[in-house]
Amino acid sequence: MTETGKKLIAGIDEARRGPVIGPLVIAGVMMDEKDLPKLDKLGVKDSKLLTPKQRETLFPKIQQISKYKIIVIEPQEIDDAVLSEELNLNWLEALKAVEIIKSLKPNKTIIDCPSTNIAKYTNYIKEKLGMDEIKIICEHKADLNHKIVGAASILAKVTGDRIIEEIKKKYGNVGTGYPSDPTTQKFLKENWDKHPEIFRKSWISWQNHKNGKDQKKLGEF
Secondary structure, three states, X not given: XXXXXXXXXXXXXXXXXXXXXXXXXXXXXXXXXXXXXXXXXXXXXXXXXXXXXXHHHHHHHHXXXXXXXXXXXXXXXXXXXXXXXXXXXXXXXXXXXXXXXXXXXXXXXXXXXXXXXXXHHHHHHHHHHOOOOOEEEEEOOHHHHOHHHHHHHHHHHHHHHHHHHHHHHHHOXXXXXXXXXXXXXXXXXXXXXXXXXXXXXXXXXXXXXXXXHHHHHHHOO
């Protein structure tokens, strides 16, 4: 399954889980265990502890010394999962993590766990993966505690930020895309019924505008 004599370790993390605008990004990074100190030398850490410039600088350096996979989940797929009876956002992330693991084929994978129930999340991934020879470890704050997961968080974060910059070029200033951002709130208020491809319509912040608009229309009759 893996190259002889190597112990391949993968880290998986996501970025842009909470925004009402734009995709969710999940990244996996894999290296031979003996090469992990290279991440220390580069200065890799949880992406939240780095400046945008530091993340951009590290992005290609991480790609050069690792095997990696990045998955971009568009708003429509997020909505389909959130609004379905079988899935939710956690299970969607888990399925994408399984896709990354199957692609990279590590001996061990450390995953930053989005669920409060770590045991249930771990078992779901193991069940969907169906590969007992791969050790799965799900943790809270894995991006902080493991450099390989920190490396994945950087790839996910930079990819997500670049996509938001492209959205801004095409649609105007959407802000960060997070519901708490006043610029995003303004854009959402003015554009919620346009550009359906960039909004997560299962988010309450989008639905509030839709419901408010519909009620207003009904009141006009």
